[in-house]
Amino acid sequence: MDEHSTAAESINPKHQALIDRLSTRRSATTTSSDTARPVADFLSSFASSKLSIEQSLSESRSRADLDHISSLDLDQSSFDSASSSLLPRKKFSFRNKPQKKEEDPKNVAEISVEPSAIDKISSLSVRDGPGFRNEKDTTLVKDFRQCDVGQGEFTLSDLENCRVYLKGTVRALFFYRIRNCQVFTGPVLGSVLIEDVSDSLFVLASHQIRIHHAKATDFFLRVRSRPIIEDSNRVRFAPYRLTYEGIEDELKESGLGEETGNWANVDDFKWLRAVQSPNWSLIPEEEWLEIADISQCK
Numbered sequence: 579m580d581e582h583s584t585a586a587e588s589i590n591p592k593h594q595a596l597i598d599r600l601s602t603r604r605s606a607t608t609t610s611s612d613t614a615r616p617v618a619d620f621l622s623s624f625a626s627s628k629l630s631i632e633q634s635l636s637e638s639r640s641r642a643d644l645d646h647i648s649s650l651d652l653d654q655s656s657f658d659s660a661s662s663s664l665l666p667r668k669k670f671s672f673r674n675k676p677q678k679k680e681e682d683p684k685n686v687a688e689i690s691v692e693p694s695a696i697d698k699i700s701s702l703s704v705r706d707g708p709g710f711r712n713e714k715d716t717t718l719v720k721d722f723r724q725c726d727v728g729q730g731e732f733t734l735s736d737l738e739n740c741r742v743y744l745k746g747t748v749r750a751l752f753f754y755r756i757r758n759c760q761v762f763t764g765p766v767l768g769s770v771l772i773e774d775v776s777d778s779l780f781v782l783a784s785h786q787i788r789i790h791h792a793k794a795t796d797f798f799l800r801v802r803s804r805p806i807i808e809d810s811n812r813v814r815f816a817p818y819r820l821t822y823e824g825i826e827d828e829l830k831e832s833g834l835g836e837e838t839g840n841w842a843n844v845d846d847f848k849w850l851r852a853v854q855s856p857n858w859s860l861i862p863e864e865e866w867l868e869i870a871d872i873s874q875c876k
Contacts, residue, residue: 709733709752713740719875722746722764723824734761743875747828751784762820762872765832781820781870783834789813798867799841800834807858808847815841816861822873 709732710718720732723746734742735754744751744763751766756775766784774791783800792810799805800818807813817837829835842860849855 707731707733709735710737710740710742712736714738715740717741717743717875719743720745721876722748743872745822745825745872745875747832751782753780762870764820764822764825765828765834767832779867781818781867783818783820783829783832785833796861796867797841800829800837801840802833802838804840804843804845806845806847810846811857813858814861815844815858816863816866817841819867819869821869821871822875 708730710720711733712735714737718737718740720743722732722744730748731750731752732744732748733752733754734756735752737755737759738757740759742759742761742763744761747765747767748763749766750768751763751770753761753770753772753775755773756778758777759775760779762781764783766782768784769786769788770782770784772780772787772789772792775789775795776793778795779798780795781798785802787797787799787801787805789797789805789807789810792807792813794812796814796816797805798816798819805815818841826835844855844858846855846857849857
């Protein structure tokens, strides 16, 4: 037996043992087609490599060639490592994998049809009860001292190019969608709420005044608390400028007899900076409205 045959015989038992061991593993892991395929591929690749080594061995002519071929012979640990990398392993997964929360179609629909701020203003439901509504190019007068509305609520909505005179005391006033109007009112015992007005003038006396979505409008106020504006711009403020017979007594009885100066202390709820809000300003004294006497308005 020559040197090459002896070397081949010493290599073959090792390869055969590896093949036997991998075959045993293969039989233990062939419980499904998914696990059998990687092992079969490995064995096929290994058989081809073995055949190539044996062919090179038989054709070798020197010890150097044999050493070169022997270097191709991976040791036991290398084969184990290679086979373990090819053998199928159980896929890793989190047992409690968090599921992505699906978007509620109902919520998505609600968001997609959310009306704009202007739409919300336009769709404001006007309060029921006494008031002036849907008037244009006219003068409107109400004396609460001569009707059942006194001490109640009064609503003005959808007025355009009107002059409005309200005498006597009322508990609350509500304004909606007022355009190019002039409004003069006596004392309000509670609050005044103004929504969506433009290019108008208001002369009001009240304990609380809140103004939403107003633009290019002047307000002449006597108010116990600081007036509040929101989503408004180009609004201006000055002191109350109204008189009629008996108004001084009504102002005193309503707790509005004294000028507080709060007409100049406006709170802009949408302006959070320390500097003056650009949305409102004070009317220069030379531009103040002359005191309006509406005693004869009927």
